[in-house]
Amino acid sequence: MGGFCCPARDTWDQAGGRRCMLLPCLSDPARRSSLSLKVALVMLHIVFVGVLFLLDRELIDKTRKIPWYTALYLSLFVATLAQYFFTAGSSPGYVIDAMRAANETHSIAVKTLMTSKQSASRNGSLIISVEGGQSGKSISRSNATPWTKLVMDLYPPGSSVRSWTCTYCNIVQPPRAKHCHDCDKCVLQFDHHCVWLGTCIGQGNHCRFWWYILEETALCIWTGILYISYLKANFSRAWWKDGIVILLLATLSICLVFLLLLLLFHSYIVLTNQTTYELVRRRRIPYLRGIPERVYPFSKGICTNIYNFCCARSSLYTIETLPTTRELEEKSKPYTCLDVLKCRCC
Template identity: 60%
Template sequence: MMDQISDRSRCLFPCLADSAQRSSLGLKASLVALHLVYAGILLLFDRDLIEKAKTVPWHTLLYLTLFGVTLIQYFITAGSSPGYVLNAISAINAADTLFGMAGASKYAASSKNGSVVVTVDSSQSGRSNSTSWSKVVMELYPPGTAIRAYTCGYCNIEQPPRAKHCHDCDKCVLQFDHHCVWLGTCIGKGNHCRFWWYICEETALCLWTVILYCLYLKTSITHTWWKDVIIIMLLITLCASLIFLLLLLLFHRCTFNHLFVIFSYPHFLLFYALYCQ
C-alpha cells in the first residue's frame, strides 16, 4: 500500500523522485518558513505594530511589499541558470554552423549569377576558423599557456578564465562564484546579477526587521519575560544573518573563487585586472 502511494506521488511530482531535488525543495521551504516565522512572531507579539498599521498603513504596506519582492527574487534566482560551459560550447557551435550555412548560400548565389572569379576575404576566413571553442578559449589565455592547464579533469572540456567545475552540479560553470546551498544552484555569469539583487533585498528586509525587533524590545521589555526571551533569541540570529549579508554585499565584486585564484597565483593579477573586470 505504501509502495503504491509512493509510486503515485512520484508520478504526480517527478521532482520528488530525486533525493538532491528533494533536499533543495526542503531548503527552499525552510527559508520561506523562516521568513514567515520572523515576521509572524513580530506581528503576533507587538500589538503596537498592529495599531500603527491601522493608522499608518503605508509603512506596513512597504514592509510587506519588500517581504514579497524578496521571496519572489529568491525563487527567480534559484530557478535561473548560472551559465554552464556546455551551453556556451553549444552556442559557439551553433554560430559556427550558421556562419558556414551563410557562406555556402552566398557561394551558391554567386554560381547562379555566372560569376567566374571567387574572392574570399581573409578576415572572414579567419573568423570562420576561429569560431571553434578551443580557439576561442585559447585567445583568452596568455600566449604559451598549456591546454592541460585549463582543461577540466571531470568534463574533459576547455574552461575559459574564471570557470570552474562544480562538484554539486557536476558541471563546469562560467565565472564560477560558489554553489549556494540555500538556492540549490551555482552562482555564475548567468545569475550573478540576480543573486546580487536578491542579497540587496534580503539585506534591506533583514535590517528593517532588526529595527522593528529593537523597537518592540524598547517599548515592551518589562511586560512579559518569555516573549522578550523569544524576541531576543530571534534578534541575535537576525543580527548574525545581517552581518553575513553585509559581508556578501561588500565582496560581491570579487567572489570567493576569484580571490582564491588571485592570491594563489600572483601572476594572474594583471590578467584579472585587464580581462575579468
C-alpha cells in the first residue's frame, strides 16, 4: 500500500507542471489570483458592453446613422482597459530602486570628480576638495551609504536611523514610505495595495490610477445611460431581456456609486497632497502624530499639488523633506480674506 500511486494525480501534476513551464506566472499562487482578477474584470467589461449590442437594435441603427457616437463609446471602452493594464504593469516606486539609483549616481559623480582631478593635475593645477559644514554631523555619517546620508538630511537632527529602517527589508525609509506586505517591498509615498490591479499604488503610479478611476467612472455612466435608454424604448417587449438589462443596470449602479466615492476621495487627497495610508493611519505615523488633522503638512497649495501630481514628476524617485516647525505653524493659521486674495490656498 505504501508504494501505491494514483495515475490520475500524476497525470494532473504533470499537466500542471507543463502549464507552469509554458506560463511561469501560473506557478505563483499570488500571480494566479491576480491574473484571475484581471481576466474576470475584462470579462465583466465585455459582458456589460456586449449585451447592449446584442439586445439593443436601436443602438445598432444609431451606429449606422451616427458612427462617431459609437466610435467614441468604444474608444472610451478600449482606453479604459488599456489604462487598467498600463496602471497594473507600472511600478509604484520602490525604495530599493531609489536607493540603487542614488548609490549609482553617487558612484558616477565620484568617478567623474576623480577623473577631473587627474586631468587637472596633469595640466599643472591641483583641485582640493574641502568638505565644509560637516563638523556638526555625527561620526556615524562617515561610514553611511550615500542613500543613508540622503535620507538622514530629510529627518530632524538627532533622530535615530533605527526608527527609519524597515524591519522587513532592512532599508532606510524616507518620509512617506511604507513596507507593503503583499508586494514585500517598501513603496515611496505608499497609498494602498490595490487587489484588482495586483500592485501597490504609490508615487510612481498614483496619477495613472486616478486617470483609470476617472475613465472607469465615465464608462460606467455612459453604459448606464445606454441601458436606461434601452429600457425606455423596449420595456415589456420581452421580459427576459428586460430582466437581464435590469439586473446588469442594478449591478452597474452599485459599481458607479463605489467609483464615484473612490474618485472623490482620491481627488481630495491629491488636492491636499496626502495618501490613503497617511489619512487613515495619521495617529500612528510618527511624523504626523502631533500635527492637527486640519493641517496638511506636505501640501504646497492646490495648484502646486495638482501640477506636481500630474506634470512635475518626470522622475520616479522624488522624496520630500519633513516640514519644519515654522512651516507647520504657517499652515495651521486660519485663512483670512487677505490670504484668499493672495491665493494662499493655491
